[in-house]
Amino acid sequence: xxxxxxxxxxxxxxxxxxxxxxxxxxxxxxxxxxxxxxxxxxxxxxxxxxxxxxxxxxxxxxxxxxxxxxxxxxxxxxxxxxxxxxxxxxxxxxxxxxxxxxxxxxxxxxxxxxxxxxxxxxxxxxxxxxxxxxxxxxxxxxxxxxxxxxxxxxxxxxxxxxxxxxxxxxxxxxxxxxxxxxxxxxxxxxxxxxxxxxxxxxxxxxxxxxxxxxxxxxxxxxxxxxxxxxxxxxxxxxxxxxxxxxxxxxxxxxxxxxxxxxxxxxxxxxxxxxxxxxxxxxxxxxxxxxxxxxxxxxxxxxxxxxxxxxxxxxxxxxxxxxxxxxxxxxxxxxxxxxxxxxxxxxxxxxxxxxxxxxxxxxxxxxxxxxxxxxxxxxxxxxxxxxxxxxxxxxxxxxxxxxxxxxxxx
RNA sequence: GUGGGUGUAGCUCAGUCGGUUAGAGCAUCAGGUUGUGGUUCUGAGGGUCGUGGGUUCGAUUCCCAUCACCCACCCCA
Numbered sequence: 001x002x003x004x005x006x007x008x009x010x011x012x013x014x015x016x017x018x019x020x021x022x023x024x025x026x027x028x029x030x031x032x033x034x035x036x037x038x039x040x041x042x043x044x045x046x047x048x049x050x051x052x053x054x055x056x057x058x059x060x061x062x063x064x065x066x067x068x069x070x071x072x073x074x075x076x077x078x079x080x081x082x083x084x085x086x087x088x089x090x091x092x093x094x095x096x097x098x099x100x101x102x103x104x105x106x107x108x109x110x111x112x113x114x115x116x117x118x119x120x121x122x123x124x125x126x127x128x129x130x131x132x133x134x135x136x137x138x139x140x141x142x143x144x145x146x147x148x149x150x151x152x153x154x155x156x157x158x159x160x161x162x163x164x165x166x167x168x169x170x171x172x173x174x175x176x177x178x179x180x181x182x183x184x185x186x187x188x189x190x191x192x193x194x195x196x197x198x199x200x201x202x203x204x205x206x207x208x209x210x211x212x213x214x215x216x217x218x219x220x221x222x223x224x225x226x227x228x229x230x231x232x233x234x235x236x237x238x239x240x241x242x243x244x245x246x247x248x249x250x251x252x253x254x255x256x257x258x259x260x261x262x263x264x265x266x267x268x269x270x271x272x273x274x275x276x277x278x279x280x281x282x283x284x285x286x287x288x289x290x291x292x293x294x295x296x297x298x299x300x301x302x303x304x305x306x307x308x309x310x311x312x313x314x315x316x317x318x319x320x321x322x323x324x325x326x327x328x329x330x331x332x333x334x335x336x337x338x339x340x341x342x343x344x345x346x347x348x349x350x351x352x353x354x355x356x357x358x359x360x361x362x363x364x365x366x367x368x369x370x371x372x373x374x375x376x377x378x379x380x381x382x383x384x385x386x387x388x389x390x391x392x393x394x395x396x397x398x399x400x401x402x403x404x405x406x407x408x409x
Numbered sequence: 410g411u412g413g414g415u416g417u418a419g420c421u422c423a424g425u426c427g428g429u430u431a432g433a434g435c436a437u438c439a440g441g442u443u444g445u446g447g448u449u450c451u452g453a454g455g456g457u458c459g460u461g462g463g464u465u466c467g468a469u470u471c472c473c474a475u476c477a478c479c480c481a482c483c484c485c486a
Contacts, residue, residue, distance in 0.1 A: 001460095006477070058484050062410080080486085109486080114410070117479070118486080125486060191483080202484095255485090266486095277486055304486025327444070359439095361446035368447095376444060390446070 007113070007121030018309045019124075023106060026126045026149050026303070030104035033145050035128055038103040040084035042110075046074040051290055052083040054258025056198045063111040077110035080257065081127045082284070082300055083291075089131055090293035100132040106305070118275030118307045127302035128281075131288070134297040136232040139263040139283055140239040142301050146267055146279050147245050149303070154313030157278065159246065160266045162222070162253035163233040164282070169226035170261065174200060176219050184214045205252035220251045229262055236263060255280060259287040263299065272310050279303040319391055321347025323364035326354045327376035334400065335375055338385060341404055364390060 004010060011019055027037070046066050053060045059079045066076035078084055085103055094101050106126040113119060128145065130138055143159065150157050165173060181188065181196050181203055188196075188203070189211050195202040204215055225233065240247055247265075255264050264282035272278070281301025288296040322342050326332045335350060342348040351363050357374060364372035373387045378397075385403060388395040398406060 003477075063484085111485080113484075115478080116481090119484085123486070127486095257485090274481070275485070280486060302486060307486060357444040358446075360444095363446090365446045372446075374444085378444080386444085388445075393446095395445085 005121070007115035007119075009120060009122070015309070018312055018314060019305065021314060022153065022305055022308060022312060023126070025152050026106070027104065029145060029148050029152060030128055033102070033141065035102040035104040035130075038085055038088065038105050039107070040078075040081075040088050040105065042078055042108065043075050044078055044084055044087065046076045048083050048087055048291070049076065049079060052086065052257075052259055052287055053080060057258055059111060059257065063113055065110045065112055079111045080109055081105055081107070081125055081302055082129060082257075082259070082287070085127075085129045085300075086287055086291050086293070086298070089129075089296075090288060090291050094131065095288055095293040095296050098132070100130070102128070102130045104128045116275065117273045118304070118310070120306060124305035125302045126305055127300060129298060129300035131296050131298045133299070136235045136263070137239065138299050139232075139236055140243075142281055142299050143240065143245060143247075143265055144243060146281075146301055146303065150267065150279075150308075153308065153311070155269065155278070155308065155311045156271075157267045157269055158248065160250040160253050160268060161236075161240075161247045162250050162264045163225055163229055164254070164261050164264050165221055165225055165229050166261045166285070169224055169229055170221070173219065173221045173224045176224070177201065177203075177221075180218050187211075187214055199254060201252070201254045222249065222251045232262060255282055259284040259290070261285055265301070269307070269311060272307055275307065277304070278307045278311070317368060319368050319370040321349070321369050322371045322373050323349050323351070323360070323367055323369035324373045325351040325360035325363060327357060327360070327374060328380060329354050331375035331380050334380070334385075335373075338373065338375075338400070338403060342407060345407060361388070361390075364388075 046064070049060050049064065055061060064076045064079055066074070069075050085105060089095060089101065089103075104127065107124065108122050109125050110122050112121060115121060128142065130142070147157075147159070164170060177200050178196060181192070181200060187210070189206065189208045191208070192203045192206050192211055195206075201221065203211070204218060204220075206212065206215070222233075237247070250266075253264055253266055255266075260282040262283040262285070265280065266277050267279040268276040269278050270276065279301055281299070283297070283299045285295075285297045288294065288298060322339070324335045324339050324342075326335045332352060332354065339348040339350045347369075349367055349369065351360065355363075357376070360374050361372055370391060371387055371389055373385055375385050378384075379386055382397075383400050384397045385400055386395065386397050
């Protein structure tokens, strides 16, 4: 038997209902916030991700589905959504056009990781990117939008907030931190030794207790923000307070993608295992110029759909549409004709095998139909159809030619 | 990539200290006399015991490999 590739799942009917419910909910909210849909290719030039996400990141360093195509192009399946949207933004010269551009997207992302709960090799994200707005109000808007979406889906969360600084304060801080780590000498663990070079801030949330003791007095970026970053961060906190959005400052919160600066946030859930991040985002003011565009301020976020699906509280399903069945082989033809009429406005599912009334009622119940419509010997003789409302538990026999007017009601 | 666990019917799981026809619940289908569901009763169908090797007279049970899933690390959505 041929199986799907490791970490790549099919999304079957019942599960897809959740998926679709999520998408409509999230898209509706994004549109209300003034965002427009954008679709970008799944396959992009590898260089795009190397320059945006960053070669030092795990995502680019070891998780990309990268290959050379038949035209000798170095390509890869997108591991995240932002890079492609920024590429499109620059390619279509929207940076030069100026103004504000707000997009939302959704689709599969690919990362060659070891699968576990909430971590797949092909997974789906819903994301939003905003270009051209400098103000922290836009950062707050992002967070409010995620909060809105999660609320609409009945999902509880914790919001972690941090500021990563900008080119004025970040590099200086980074240097200071690396200096501090070096002062610890050989006492730090192997992981930290590696992090020191790749992503020094990660050192601060090392799980190793010995390391933690060493880092108690490590400099924190939050205390070394420049004036602009500090006041933006303060404003952001104020806005969130005003909107009753609870948050916790996590000075160790680092986004794993190199392009972030200033605001960084992560929504986490305690109910889905160790892969607890359900949404993450932040500001990335430098990315557009990294990708050869005109410097443009930008913020965005992405939600992990599969992780969310575990948490979504679905609205109660209501019975809808018709189930049609025949009790006599002769009745199959009129049943099919009825179904065709019903389907002009409503759902109609036909059972082709003639069966007992009991079997049909069971069938109607199973597919959660509102009405069970059956034609048997009696109805056939009188050119009528028997219809039972499975909710009201009422039944009636109506002439076939009245069926359409009944449906119009 | 590292460490640990699991893999028996569609689903959830028993079981076999290696020995003939592998079990349960749920689900499915059919019946409980004449055309009524989401609750019951009876019965039926359905498994090469993840896959491939090895040990053995004999393996679903033991060993090895492999694949998939789960957990932790790592990382992130």
